[in-house]
Amino acid sequence: MNFFPAVDPARKSASTYYDESLQLVELAEELGFAHVRTGEHYGSACGGYSPDPVVFLTAAAAQTRRIRLVAGVAVSPFAHPVQIAARLALLDNLSHGRLDAGFVHGNPRSGLFGVPAPDSAAPVEETVEACIALWSGEEVRFEGDVYRFGPVTGFPLPCQRPHPPVFVEGAADAGSCARAGARGRHLQLSPVPGGGRQAQRMTGAYRAAWRTAGHRGEGRVQIAYTCYLGADREVALAAARAGEDHCARLTAGAGTGAGTGAFRADVRRPLPAASGATAHDHDGYGYGGGYDFDRALAGHQVLAGTPDDVRAQIETIRAWYGSGSCLSLQFNPGHLPYGRAVRAMELFAAEVAPAFTHSPAPAPASAGTAGAAAAGTAGGGPAVASAAAA
């Protein structure tokens, strides 16, 4: 389950949003969902209720016992690897080893922090390398292109040894996915603009690079989708259209307003199939200008409809991304009423997930193994890993 709050405070207060979201986290655990995921965003209604995934997931950890916690931490000019490593390790301990550590390229809009954003992917990989070094417990002297620090010893050590599973965000091109695979990172994707062929190119390049580099097991691919599910197709599609239009409007405001300073660290909104936007198009979350709900639905950029509809949509997506991939689904987009999110999750667990459930494997709890998130933690809950697409 995936939380991206595109919420306008005039219509839902922050505390209501958090209270509802944490109730949904409890429900997700009860229903057997494999993970809860959120990212890092500042300064606008596009994500602004989620400035800190580590804090939100700490609250989520406190009321769950099994579900994995997937943090999309932004690498930005105001996040140092020593801090990031320590904060992630803190959450890993507080949750007794349930962290999946995601690293995302932060792109502060002009004016937000008053300094330019790092303009390459180098800081993400350097930050990951530095965190892994700090998580060793050894004294670290780090000499990167961007960061130079030490000697310093990381505190605290993470609970998972040698370290929590590491995810990085793949851009919508095969090259970035291959680089992630070569380094042995798990992969987070948004629905790709090029549809099935593009998805197959990206995940193919990723898995080939993973194997070529000799990493154990299989790299995990996590794809973020928004899901509007209901027993009545017309009602579900109307909610989907309204919700997506709301997000498009909010995004347009954040993108074109006079410097609202939105900071997006984590693309999780579906991208229009033919807009030419990439997963790193930061002016529109994929919604800018050309967003067309019907085209997005037809192009499998968003899940919407009845359980039968959504099962068929996921079948298609599964064929694109292959085995070892998993969906990260948002059930409470925008202003969708809480009760409707609850019903959608219950419907998903009852009528969609069983078609895709895989048996839990014999539980390797640490990094580097495909399916570890679901399999390694299924012991305490139902065997339904409902967000698994393969």
Add this chain to the structure above:
Amino acid sequence: MNFFPAVDPARKSASTYYDESLQLVELAEELGFAHVRTGEHYGSACGGYSPDPVVFLTAAAAQTRRIRLVAGVAVSPFAHPVQIAARLALLDNLSHGRLDAGFVHGNPRSGLFGVPAPDSAAPVEETVEACIALWSGEEVRFEGDVYRFGPVTGFPLPCQRPHPPVFVEGAADAGSCARAGARGRHLQLSPVPGGGRQAQRMTGAYRAAWRTAGHRGEGRVQIAYTCYLGADREVALAAARAGEDHCARLTAGAGTGAGTGAFRADVRRPLPAASGATAHDHDGYGYGGGYDFDRALAGHQVLAGTPDDVRAQIETIRAWYGSGSCLSLQFNPGHLPYGRAVRAMELFAAEVAPAFTHSPAPAPASAGTAGAAAAGTAGGGPAVASAAAA
């Protein structure tokens, strides 16, 4: 209650430390303590288990309903006001308005972040001003000496309106305390090296400046102390001596080792009465070289002994700091066994706190009022605000 983990990982794992600390938080709420407080430290056994007060206090909030949460956030080169404001507001919402927002001057040691520390107190005050502006919900353009950013609108808004109570750390001189009072900030202090006369000068200057500036109510003064309490004086003093010596050794290692890179953001260790060290002496936590337990005890830099002893010690401290002041007590320093911390807290609540309990005032829940932390939240719990010294 105050958490400063001077814990060596070879003797207590991080997850054990957090599990124990969160059990102590639950106990603190049961016993009627007014607040839980912690700070931000990196890269050594001196505080390294506490890299992020917001995260730890989020976990504390999840298992309590009444107790206040006092976060000592470090202002450093890698913390931007937009992030700090957002993270504190997130915790304020998750705790339904229980945050006291403390801002501390961060002093990374050489090598920790690979960049020099800010060398003045200016960033702290600028960060506080920027956060208060961002918490307004208005669009902010900020033009400070250190930070220039905007236009940006803060997300989320804090739960407490107009904003959570703000504390800043006072250095051990009357001038810094007067500046905090003039600005209407609440004050966090460590035991001052100059004893009673110095404490009276500092708090006198603080309160006079507060009144002169026309702020409503009375500024709150929170003083951090370590407390070794037991029914048997010899046992308590032996534990105190061992605990303080342990901290002095750890600190010496962090301070003189070849760049272990300790980052201390929050002085909470007692300073020796005659060492000449200030509250901003970052090479020793007040323990460096000249630390002498007997002198520290005689000079009221640490609390230790039987309930009778500690009551008398607090009587003295109360006379120094005056009404409106409150103690923030650490009961689990260093490697002290969990069970002993529990017994010390229970003993404190039963036999020390009642001597200093004040009746809850009629509950103003927002900033700027002396005693609001205890009084504003006492409704749901016992009337014992056991850490109140006045």
